[in-house]
Amino acid sequence: MKKIFLLLSLCCWSVIAYSQQNNEVNYLGVVQLQNNEVVEGKITIDFEKQLVAVYSESNVEESLHTFYSVQHLWFYDHLKQVRREFVKTQQNLFEVVLQGEVSLLRKYLHNTTLSSTHQDNQYYLATQQGALVALKDLPQQMNKVFEDNANLIQKMVEVKKYSLTDLQNIATLIRYHNQCRAKIIAQR
Secondary structure, three states, X not given: OHHHHHXXXXXXXXXXXXXXXXXXOOEEEEXXXXXXXXXXXXXXEEOOOOEEEXXXXXXXXXXXXXXXXXXEEEEEEOOOOEEEEEEEEOOEEEEEEEOXXXXXXXXXXXXXXXXXXHHHEEEEEEEOOOOEEEHHHHHHOHHHHHHHHHHHHHHHHHHHOOOOOOHHHHHHHHHHHHHHHHHHHXXX
């Protein structure tokens, strides 16, 4: 038991030292755990170690959570002036870029990427049925992602000459699909 406590203390200390050394930005927000417990405070995310630390107002670490134990977290990013939301899917933490029947998710690969360009990240499309498709696999997975709208989306790509590697084009296709699905559901 003492070994476990010592190991946990060492892990917490290394995260605190790492955060201070790299001047990580803490965001005031909320973490919802798998057991539905909600923790509020300043949040720091370590994507490489897959840890979420929550600090008090006085920057004292209150809790440390692995990605496995996190269900959902959100905070307001004052630099970008936007609410940022993260969900856990397949044991990884993804930022929700677009949300709907088909969602666009961003997976950060490095700690420095919370404010970096999109080339440093991986993007996925998630369906409400639970499918998770890497953006690079979208051309082969159109039917799986867009289901009954796949032919319509494919024609839109051809007519408008959309690139399936361009995030703006992908976002437009997802919005269009989600609007079509919302209209169908509203008509029922």
